[in-house]
Amino acid sequence: MGxxxxxxSNGSIYVGDTKIEIAIKQQYKCGVCGEKRAVTLYFEGPREVLILRGELVEVGGKDGARPKTTRRHR
Incomplete structure (x- = not known):
């Protein structure tokens, strides 16, 4: 994605001229090392974004569809 x-914490970012409001909804703790691994983010838009160790991973489906939850350990 680049x-x-x-x-x-909660806040907003700008991607080009588009403002994205971000709110932390859920945080996962790694069962192996105890580190907080992933934060589920919701933004003004149709999709859910999962951030994991600074990497954005897009999950979910079509607009209005219930997003899937992805957990991944690196």
């Missing part, structure tokens, strides 16, 4: 974010 976009890397580290999110510490």
């Amino acid at each position: 976009l890397v974010l580290e999110l510490k």
Whole structure:
């Protein structure tokens, strides 16, 4: 994607001229190392974005569809 974010708290970012409002809804703790691994982010738009170690991974489907949840350990 070419976009890397580290999110510490709720807020907004700009991608070009588009403002994206971000709210942290859920945080997962790694069962192996105990580190908080992933944050589920919701933004003003149709899709859910999962951030994992600073990498944005897009999950979910068509507009209005219930998004899937992806957990991945690196």
